[in-house]
Amino acid sequence: MKHLITFTKLELLNLFGINVYKHVKDPAEKKRKTFLGVTLLIVALILGGYLASGAYALTILGAGDKIPMLYSLLSCIFILMFGAFKAKANLYREKDLAFLASLPVKSLPIVTARLIRSYAENALLNVLLILPAFLLSGILGNHGIAFFLNLALALLILPVFPTALTAWFGILISAVTARNRHKVLTETALALILGVGAMILPIFFLPHGSSDDLQLIFSGNATSAEVTRELSLQVTKAFEDFEADFPLAKHWGSLFLGENLGGFLLYGLASLILFLLTALVIGKNFFAISAKLFPQTEHRAFHITEIQSRTVLTALIQKEARRYFSCGIYVTNTIFGPVLGVVFAISLGFFDPMTLFPGAENLPLELNPQAGIPFLLGMFFSLMTLTASSISMEGKNWWILQSLPVSAKDVMHAKLLFNFLFLAPFYVLTEIILLFTVQADLLARLWLLLVPAAAILFSVTFGLLINKKLPKFQWESATEVVKQSAATGISMLSLFVILLPGVGAMLLKGSLIHLATLGFIAVIGAATFLIYRKVIA
Amino acid sequence: MLVIKDLEKFYKGTTKGISGVSLHVEKGDVYAFIGHNGAGKTTLLKAITGIHPYDKGEVLIDGIDVQKNPLEIKRRIAYVPDNPDIYEFMTGIQYLNFIADVFGVPAAERKEKIADYAERFEITSSLGDLISSYSHGMKQKLVLISAFLHDPKLLIMDEPFVGLDPKAAFLLKEMMKELTERGGAIFFSTHVLDVAEKLCNKVAIIKEGRLVTSGLMSEVIKDQSSLEAIFMETVKE
Numbered sequence: 001m002k003h004l005i006t007f008t009k010l011e012l013l014n015l016f017g018i019n020v021y022k023h024v025k026d027p028a029e030k031k032r033k034t035f036l037g038v039t040l041l042i043v044a045l046i047l048g049g050y051l052a053s054g055a056y057a058l059t060i061l062g063a064g065d066k067i068p069m070l071y072s073l074l075s076c077i078f079i080l081m082f083g084a085f086k087a088k089a090n091l092y093r094e095k096d097l098a099f100l101a102s103l104p105v106k107s108l109p110i111v112t113a114r115l116i117r118s119y120a121e122n123a124l125l126n127v128l129l130i131l132p133a134f135l136l137s138g139i140l141g142n143h144g145i146a147f148f149l150n151l152a153l154a155l156l157i158l159p160v161f162p163t164a165l166t167a168w169f170g171i172l173i174s175a176v177t178a179r180n181r182h183k184v185l186t187e188t189a190l191a192l193i194l195g196v197g198a199m200i201l202p203i204f205f206l207p208h209g210s211s212d213d214l215q216l217i218f219s220g221n222a223t224s225a226e227v228t229r230e231l232s233l234q235v236t237k238a239f240e241d242f243e244a245d246f247p248l249a250k251h252w253g254s255l256f257l258g259e260n261l262g263g264f265l266l267y268g269l270a271s272l273i274l275f276l277l278t279a280l281v282i283g284k285n286f287f288a289i290s291a292k293l294f295p296q297t298e299h300r301a302f303h304i305t306e307i308q309s310r311t312v313l314t315a316l317i318q319k320e321a322r323r324y325f326s327c328g329i330y331v332t333n334t335i336f337g338p339v340l341g342v343v344f345a346i347s348l349g350f351f352d353p354m355t356l357f358p359g360a361e362n363l364p365l366e367l368n369p370q371a372g373i374p375f376l377l378g379m380f381f382s383l384m385t386l387t388a389s390s391i392s393m394e395g396k397n398w399w400i401l402q403s404l405p406v407s408a409k410d411v412m413h414a415k416l417l418f419n420f421l422f423l424a425p426f427y428v429l430t431e432i433i434l435l436f437t438v439q440a441d442l443l444a445r446l447w448l449l450l451v452p453a454a455a456i457l458f459s460v461t462f463g464l465l466i467n468k469k470l471p472k473f474q475w476e477s478a479t480e481v482v483k484q485s486a487a488t489g490i491s492m493l494s495l496f497v498i499l500l501p502g503v504g505a506m507l508l509k510g511s512l513i514h515l516a517t518l519g520f521i522a523v524i525g526a527a528t529f530l531i532y533r534k535v536i537a
Numbered sequence: 538m539l540v541i542k543d544l545e546k547f548y549k550g551t552t553k554g555i556s557g558v559s560l561h562v563e564k565g566d567v568y569a570f571i572g573h574n575g576a577g578k579t580t581l582l583k584a585i586t587g588i589h590p591y592d593k594g595e596v597l598i599d600g601i602d603v604q605k606n607p608l609e610i611k612r613r614i615a616y617v618p619d620n621p622d623i624y625e626f627m628t629g630i631q632y633l634n635f636i637a638d639v640f641g642v643p644a645a646e647r648k649e650k651i652a653d654y655a656e657r658f659e660i661t662s663s664l665g666d667l668i669s670s671y672s673h674g675m676k677q678k679l680v681l682i683s684a685f686l687h688d689p690k691l692l693i694m695d696e697p698f699v700g701l702d703p704k705a706a707f708l709l710k711e712m713m714k715e716l717t718e719r720g721g722a723i724f725f726s727t728h729v730l731d732v733a734e735k736l737c738n739k740v741a742i743i744k745e746g747r748l749v750t751s752g753l754m755s756e757v758i759k760d761q762s763s764l765e766a767i768f769m770e771t772v773k774e
Contacts, residue, residue, distance in 0.1 A: 027550045302665030304655070307634060307648045315638035319624070326626030396622040402588045403618075404639050405611035 003105050007113035015120060020474075032470065036486040043489070044128040055133035059140040061232040066239050067137040069253020071130050072158055079122050079162035080169070084194065087170020089329075089477045090118045091282065094294045101287060108283035115167060115279050122159035131155060150264065154255075157264075160271035164278040171282070174293050184328045191332035192339055312406055316414030317421070323393060324386060324418070329478040330393065337383025338426035341452075344380060345430040348373070349437030368506050371513045373438065374447045375502025375520075377430060378455025379495055384482075386419040388463035388491035392472040392481040409536045412464060416535070419460045427452060447517045454521045455498045458528045463491040465535050497524070538562050538722045539585065539691055544594035546584050555580050555746040558594070562691070562724050562739070565717045569733035569754075570726040571764075572743035573772055578726040579619055581743070582695050585724070586616045598691060612640070615684035619695035619726075621676035625669035629660065629679050632668060633686065640687035647686060654682040657708050673700040685712060692716060694725035698732060710736055734764040742771050 013019045021033050055067050091114050100110060134151050141147075173190055243250040255264045282289070310318070324330055394401065401411055434448050467487040475481050482488060501520045505513055539562035547554030555577040562568045572578050583589040585596055587607040596603040603610050624632055630651070637647040655661040658678040668676060677700045684692060692713070698706050713723050713736065727733050733740060734754065741751035749771050750757055754764070761767050 025550050026548065030550075300665055301662040302630065304630070304648060304652050304661065304664070307630075307637075307644055307651070309642070309644040309647070310638050312639055312641075315635050319627075319635055322626050322631070323624070396620075397624055399588060399616075399618055400623065403586050403611060403616040404636070405608050406639055407608060 004109040004112055007105075007109050008116050011113045011117035012120060015117065016124075032486070036470075039486060039489065044125075048129050048132045051129055052132035052136050055137050056140070058235065059137060061228065061235045063232075063235050063239060064137050064141045066253065067133060068154070069249060071133050072154070072253070073249065075126055075130055075158055076162045079159060080166055081194070083118065083122070083162065083166030084169035084173060086479060087118070087166045088174045088293070089479055090114055091167060091170060092174070092290050092293050093476070094290075095476065097287075097290050097294065106283070107286035108279065111283035111286050112279040115163065115275065115282075118166070119159055119163045119275075122163050123156065126155055126159055150261070153264070153268070157268040157271060160268070160275050164271070164275040167278050167282060171289065174289075184325060184331050187328035188332045188335055192336065196339075196343065312410055313414060313417075316406065316410060317418050320390065320414055320418035321421075323390075324422070327393070327478050329482050330386075330389070333482050334384050334386050337380050338423055340383070341377055341380035341430050342426055342433065344377065345433040345437060347437075348434070366507075366509065368509065368513065370440070370444065371508065371517070372502045372506040374451030374517070375455070375498055375505065377448070378452040378498045379502070381423055381427065381452055381456050382459030382494055382498055383492075384488065385460050385463035385491060385494075386422060387415055387460050388467050388488045389481045389485060390415045390419070390464070391467040392475070392485055392487060393478065395473055395475060395481075398473050412468075412535050415464055416460060416532075419463075420456070423456055423460075427456065443514055447514075450521055451517060454524045454528070458497065458524045458531075459491070459494040461528050461531045461535060462494045463487075465531050466491040468535060497527075538564050538566070538599065539724060540595070540597040541581075541585070542595040542597075544581070544584060544591055544596060546580055546589065546591040546593075548580075553577075553580075553746075555584075555743070558743070558748050560741055560748065560751050562722050564720055564722055566722045566724075566739050567713060567717055567737045568722070568724045568739040568741065569737040570724060570741050570743065571728070571730065571733060571768060572726075576743045577746040578743060579695055580746075582616070582693055582724075582726060586614060586693055587611060588616075612687075613689065614691045614693055615687065615689035617680050617684050617692070617694040617697050617725075619699070621673065621680045621700075623668055623676060623680060625667065628667055629664040629671070632679060633664070633683055636683040637686050642687050650686055651682065654685060654712075657712075658682065658705055674702060674705065677701055678705060681709060681712075685716070688719070688721075689716075690721050692721065692723045692725070694723070696727060697725055698727060698729055706732075730763070730765045730768060734758075740764065742768060744771060 017033070021030070021037070024030050024033060051071065055064075055071070058064060058067055058070070091111065100107075134155070135148075137143075138147050138151060173187070176186060176190065251263070252267075254260055255267050430452070431449060434445075438445075438448065440448065470485070470487040470490065472481055472485045472487070501516070505516050505520075508516055539560075541558055541560050544558040545554070545556045547556075553575070558577075558581060560568075570578055570581070580589065584591045585598075585603065587603050587610055590604060598610050598613060601609050624635075627635065633651050634647070637651075642650070651664075652661070655664055658681070660675055660678050660682075663671065663675060668679065671679065677697075681697065684694075697709060701709060710732070717723060738754055739752060740754050740757050742749045742757075750767075758764055758767055761770075
């Protein structure tokens with residue numbers, strides 16, 4: 001128990017980087033960390049507000065009692081989706097393995113402490129994101145004190161089960177990839193299957209109604225009471241369909257309503273047992289699993305043969321490529337967008353873009369989804385650029401480039417060029433597919449070619465500028481840089497720059513579409529040039 | 538070769554740094570730089586190499602200002618850090634080839650040098666392995682080889698003997714001598730005072746960011762029994 005407390009304290013000491021923040025002395029670094037913390041808090045509050053407004057809408061539509069079921073399900077799905085690939089880094093760390101093995105401590109408290117850390121992260125995120133929605137539903141639903149007490153307990157208990165489950169997923173993924181020669185490739189493939197699957201799966205759960213049901217709402221003749229009633233019917237039907245397909249979800253949701261205390265406590269107990277069982281099994285085999293996860297590289301006797309020289313820029317680009325393809329987290333997170341671009345291009349051959357907007361034909365405005373396709377493609381290619389984390393990824397190796405006779409311009413050029421080279425095959429493939437899947441005139445086809453290209457140039461350059469301004473060299477896991485850094489978060493703002501004009505283009509008609517698209521390319525081109533000048537300065 | 542004039546560098550928000558440091562490294566010098574932990578050795582070495590900008594003073598290498606023309610300086614020097622944090626995603630040969638590309642070492646010359654140095658340090662057979670599989674000593678050997686690849690005029694090293702086995706340490710001393718015989722100079726920090734005393738013709742002692750003494754080894758030691766005695770006395774004061 002003493003060791004468990006010690007290791008739990010150690011794990012929680014720097015939760016969300018709090019300890020480093022407390023003790024950092026450099027005022028500039030402190031300012032940067034404060035900025036990052038405030039930004040993340042604002043993002044969390046916006047998301048929490050967004051979920052709360054969703055809860056408000058559901059209450060108005062008479063589905064307030066479904067909020068605990070829906071939001072607790074969402075919470076579990078999020079924890080499972082994002083936790084599965086984080087579990088390995090959370091549980092197994094190569095760096096301190098030898099140190100831990102040398103300590104007179106059993107592995108059980110080490111593993112339990114690490115699981116508690118994962119749980120604490122998930123629980124805190126739950127509080128930030130789901131608490132406002134739960135509170136609102138309780139107040140609007142005029143629930144009694146039992147509901148709120150149940151709610152407080154639910155927030156604590158809810159993350160236990162998915163946290164334990166992600167640990168098993170983490171082991172499974174690690175086991176598949178550990179002794180595989182193409183480790184990064186396998187990890188990427190698994191991530192893509194999980195990611196694309198998670199996007200496709202909800203389609204099967206959507207209500208089976210047709211857009212005809214919404215005709216009354218969009219006809220413009222309905223009163224607000226009629227609109228509310230119609231929407232309420234739709235929402236109720238959707239939940240009924242869902243609960244009919246998944247009866248367990250209904251019972252599970254009822255646990256969080258404060259109506260079934262026994263069932264609720266039983267669920268908490270079952271979650272706790274799974275958690276402890278996970279800690280026990282992993283704890284017992286911790287060092288054995290770790291040894292399998294971090295095998296020593298096979299040694300092959302090397303003989304010096306011919307060595308070829310390359311230009312500085314080629315050498316730097318090759319270094320970028322090696323860095324990129326050696327890190328699974330880096331690849332899986334950045335390859336997702338371009339792959340979605342290709343999938344989207346293929347899907348255009350099977351469905352009409354108008355189906356993305358059910359009932360749009362009844363809107364007072366005429367929608368032209370065809371005009372938005374180039375922008376949507378541009379957004380996919382810009383989803384997460386490599387450049388947004390490529391400076392931070394240098395980490396403790398940054399001294400090498402600092403001490404070598406290479407100009408900052410060459411370093412930046414290499415990072416930009418590698419990102420372009422990486423995206424090039426996806427871009428070319430998408431454009432070829434679009435030739436077969438989209439019927440368009442010459443000008444529209446030109447936009448399909450130029451808008452994604454302009455978006456790529458812009459987002460990649462913008463990503464590098466943000467990373468140059470907000471580098472993060474001190475990190476233990478690449479996750480901290482690729483997924484959680486300020487640079488990657490802020491660089492995603494470029495998505496709005498690409499997507500919002502696309503939405504605007506969809507509302508236009510005829511030659512105005514072409515003019516607006518041309519204007520977008522000109523503006524974004526000029527912006528890219530200005531950003532590029534700043535990047536190489 | 539290397540002239541440091543009244544150098545000052547402090548880390549933002551702290552009193553940690555160096556102040557009023559002046560010294561002169563000439564061709565053929567093997568200059569030892571000693572001081573206790575946190576005295577400012579690494580700070581000075583990083584300022585000389587252009588890794589850290591400094592607040593005041595001047596650093597000239599071959600008459601060229603480090604802050605004004607860092608690229609020209611970096612072409613003439615080589616830097617070995619206190620910790621061999623190198624690209625673990627590369628193999629040893631890939632790393633050496635990368636460094637040779639950056640310094641523009643011709644293919645034939647680099648092949649000859651890599652073969653020679655790798656053979657001396659006995660790591661030839663491991664050059665095809667990922668650096669992540671190397672021990673600390675092997676990584677240190679690789680950093681040392683990469684530093685000697687382009688025949689630097691000035692070699693700046695931060696604790697270069699840490700992690701080296703006795704044979705590798707001996708080899709490094711030999712290579713340092715060879716470099717100075719070719720007209721190069723070496724400025725390095727160390728805690729191994731015996732090595733410094735035997736190997737170096739000049740020494741500087743730093744304490745709390747300020748140079749306490751510097752100059753010819755014989756003049757610094759004077760009538761004291763050893764460099765260690767001088768150092769202990771200086772630190773005690």
